[in-house]
Amino acid sequence: MSTAFDHARDPHDAAPAQQPHGTPGEAAWCAELDQLRAEVGQLRQAMKTRPVIDQARGMVMVLGPCSSQTAWEVLVEVSQHSNTKLRDVAEALVATATGESMPCPVGDALTGALRRLRTGGRQ
Template sequence: MHQVNPPGEEQPLSTAEAAALLAEVVELRAGNEQLGRALVSRAVIDQARGMVMALAPCSSERAWNLLVDVSQRCNVKLRDVAAAPVATTEDGELPEGVRQELRQALRRLRSADRR
């Protein structure tokens, strides 16, 4: 980081300092974009958890585990598995593989509750 001088005594940055600052800005922007995507993904995942909780009914933790299980069995990212049922609220369709795994996961959840 460059040294801050008292007001009126600003000195130009060296090439190395400017390059370091530019690299830091690029890194911070990338991190900011990643956090923004994570927030959007998290909202979709939470909506899908709520849908599973209403269908099953089950706890938030069990709904999370169910979505993770479906994600792993389908080899599809969790955010994409979560986005599928949420999209059905806007006339989207569940992909066949996710639909089958979700149906089986819900059956496993219900049968575990009956024991």
């Protein structure tokens, strides 16, 4: 008995005669492969930066004080207002625990966000 799965082909199994180079099918598979490679790269980067972002989130939760979700929103706001990547904001904040100073645009944005948080501008 034959099923739909029996007829499914892996793009790597296609013989050149069945799938000549440059066909629309091959182009679609190549585009999907490129997209998946980019996604894997982004996920790898996220896995590397996740710990420092979580540490910064915890620091904001203590400084706020606030919930984890609000701390995330504060970090995003600081990133946007200082025109700094979120992971760089997190690294700068975590580095202050060892005595490093925070870059002025990030520090100013964080100070403003925490002030709004403490005065009820956020939940």
